[in-house]
Amino acid sequence: MRTETAARLLLPPSSRPRQPLSGPTARERAQRDGIAALSDTELLALLLATGVAGQPVAALAHDLLSRVGGVERLERVGPYRLSEQRGIGLVKATRLLAAIELGRRVTLKSLCDDTVVFGSFDAVAAWARPRLAALDHEEVWLLCLDAKHGLRSARRIARGGLHGCALRPADVLRPALEDAASGIVIVHNHPSGDPTPSSADIEMTRSLIDACQILGLHLLDHVIVARSGAQSLRELTLFDD
16 A cells, blocks of 8 residues: 555656566666666666566566656655655665665766866866755865865765755865865755855855965865756855956
């Protein structure tokens, strides 16, 4: 029997993925064609591993994606809502979210290679949007750069709820000094989907500019990302070059 929570996740038929076609299993396709050739449903089926009575794993994976609204929504649903879906349970839900987090960490590690250069707003936005734009909570990241704008480290320095998180200049300056940064970039997301800076964003940036000047640390930019785009606070002429 579906719970009320699960019922709310139902989508109209027009937005549901197509039924999987009969043919080779996801494992067979992965071995034959490679993992990258698999569809979202097939990848999910590999992680779920087993179906339930009367529903093979491919159909179970398809049904789950239909209910949550696609692979991009799996993480937003969370482990407990996922576990309420037929044939999932908390163990499988946790396994799915672990795979998503592992993929995110692999991406982040690859972006943190010391050859990555953040010499422009576009470069920062390209790094940040895949990592932060779709989150349903706010996170603030500190990018510590060397003298040539190469990435020395990337740290999450604050995490909040839907409506933001508090951040003091000391929360930025301490890790920047620990990582011997020549310059820094602050990046955070707006879960609302609108990257327009708030008055609190502007006030925090001004405070950070003053603190960085005292220490001789170069704040290159404060970039806000969201589902609809990205915004540079440097473009608001807050920075003195």
